[in-house]
Amino acid sequence: MNMTKREFAIFSAPSMILMVALMVIPLMVTIVLSFCTYNMGEVPRFVGWNNYVNLFTNSPRMWNGIRFSLVITAVNVVVRAVSGTAIALMLYSVTSRGFQKLIIGGALIPFSITPVVATMMFSMLFKDPFGLIPYLLSLAGIEISWFASELPAQALIIIHSLWGGLPFTVITLYSGLLAMPLDPLKAAEAEGASLWQKIRYVIVPYLSPLLVFNTMTAIMAVFRTYDSVAVMTKGGPGISTETIQFYNYQIAFAQKNIGQGSAMAIFSILWIFLLMAPFIYRMYREQLDK
Numbered sequence: 001m002n003m004t005k006r007e008f009a010i011f012s013a014p015s016m017i018l019m020v021a022l023m024v025i026p027l028m029v030t031i032v033l034s035f036c037t038y039n040m041g042e043v044p045r046f047v048g049w050n051n052y053v054n055l056f057t058n059s060p061r062m063w064n065g066i067r068f069s070l071v072i073t074a075v076n077v078v079v080r081a082v083s084g085t086a087i088a089l090m091l092y093s094v095t096s097r098g099f100q101k102l103i104i105g106g107a108l109i110p111f112s113i114t115p116v117v118a119t120m121m122f123s124m125l126f127k128d129p130f131g132l133i134p135y136l137l138s139l140a141g142i143e144i145s146w147f148a149s150e151l152p153a154q155a156l157i158i159i160h161s162l163w164g165g166l167p168f169t170v171i172t173l174y175s176g177l178l179a180m181p182l183d184p185l186k187a188a189e190a191e192g193a194s195l196w197q198k199i200r201y202v203i204v205p206y207l208s209p210l211l212v213f214n215t216m217t218a219i220m221a222v223f224r225t226y227d228s229v230a231v232m233t234k235g236g237p238g239i240s241t242e243t244i245q246f247y248n249y250q251i252a253f254a255q256k257n258i259g260q261g262s263a264m265a266i267f268s269i270l271w272i273f274l275l276m277a278p279f280i281y282r283m284y285r286e287q288l289d290k
Contacts, residue, residue, distance in 0.1 A: 034263035040256040051263035062264065065244040066271065068154065069223050072243070073275065075158050076165055076222045077215050084169030084214065085207065089199070091170070092177040104174070107167035115164075119231040122160055150240040153233050157241050160228045165221060169214045176210045177203070209286070212279050219275050224268070244268050 034051055036044040055062055091100050110118055126146040128134045137144060146152045180203070188198045204211075226245040229235055235242040235250075242250075248268060252261020 030262045030265055033259055034266050036259045036262075038257075038259040038262075040258060044259070047259070051260050052267070054260060055263055055267060059264075061239055061242060061247050062244065064239055065242045065247040068240075068242065069225065069244045071154075072158055072161055072225055073219055073222045076161055076218045079162055080166050080169040080214060080218055081211055084166060084173050085204070085211070087166075087170045088173035088177055089203070091174050104171060107170055110164050110167060115227050116231060118164070119160065119228050122163060122228075123232045126156060147233060148237060150237055153237060153241050156232060157225070157228050157243075160232070161222050161225060165218060168217070172210055172214060173207055176207050180206050209283075212282060216276055216279050219279075220272060223272050223275065244271070 033044060035046060035048060037047045037050075038044040087103075091103060094100055113121070125131050126133050128146065129138075134144070134146070144152050146156050184202045184206075185198060188202050193201070224245045225243045226249065229241055229243055229246040230249075233241040235246055244264070245268065248261055248264045251257050251264060
C-alpha cells in the first residue's frame with residue numbers, strides 16, 4: 001500500500017523534529033558562535049573571521065592534532081580494508097559453524113562495553129610492569145615504555161582504534177560474503193582461476209560497495225578520536241598524541257574559549273567532508289550507473 005503525502009509527513013515528523021533539535025540547531029549555533037568571542041559566563045561578541053584566522057596563524061597544536069588524526073585515519077582505512085577482508089574470507093572458508101560463532105561473538109565484545117570502560121581495560125593491558133603485553137614482551141627481552149615515549153604512545157592510540165573498529169569491518173564484509181552469489185566463483189573456477197585471481201576479480205569487486213561504506217565509517221569515527229586519548233595518554237607525552245578533537249575539547253572547555261572551539265569544530269567537519277568527498281562521489285556515480 002502506497003503512503004499519501006499526509007501520512008508520510010505524520011510518520012516522519014517525530015524523527016525530523018528530533019533530528020532538527022539534536023543536529024541542525026546545535027550545528028547552526030556552533031556556526032554562529034564560531035564568529036564570536038565567547039568565553040563561558042560572558043556575552044558573545046561578534047568578531048567576524050578572527051577565530052578562523054587564529055586557527056591558521058596561532059594554533060601549531062591544531063596542525064599537530066590534524067596530522068596525528070590523519071595518520072590514525074590512514075592506518076585504519078588501509079588496515080581495516082586489508083585485514084578485514086582477509087579475516088572475513090577466512091571465516092567464510094571455515095566450515096565449522098561453532099568456530100565462526102566464536103570469532104563473531106569475540107568481535108562483538110568491544111561493542112558491548114561502554115567505550116570509556118573498554119578503553120580503561122585496554123589500557124591496563126599495556127601498563128608497566130603488571131600489564132599482560134609488557135610481561136609477554138619482557139619474556140623476549142623487549143622493553144617498551146608505552147605511555148612515556150612518543151612513538152609507542154602514538155602506536156597505542158592507533159592499536160586501540162583498530163581494536164574497536166576492525167570487528168565492525170569483519171562482520172560487515174563477512175555478511176557480504178554470505179550474500180554473494182556462487183555462480184561467478186564457480187565460473188572462475190571452471191576457467192582455472194587461482195585463489196588470488198578469484199579474490200581480485202570476483203570477490204573484491206563484489207565487496208567494493210561495502211569496502212567504500214567501511215572506509216567512510218572509519219573516516220567519520222577515527223577522525224573524531226577523543227576518548228582513547230583522554231583516558232590513556234591525556235595527549236602526551238608532550239602533545240604527541242593529541243588529536244584534533246582532543247585539542248578542540250581543550251580549547252572549548254578546558255580553556256573555556258567557546259568561540260575558538262566552535263571555529264575549530266566547524267573546521268573539523270570540513271576536514272571530514274573533504275576526506276569523504278571522493279567516496280561520496282563514487283557512491284553517487286555507482287547509483288547513476290544503476
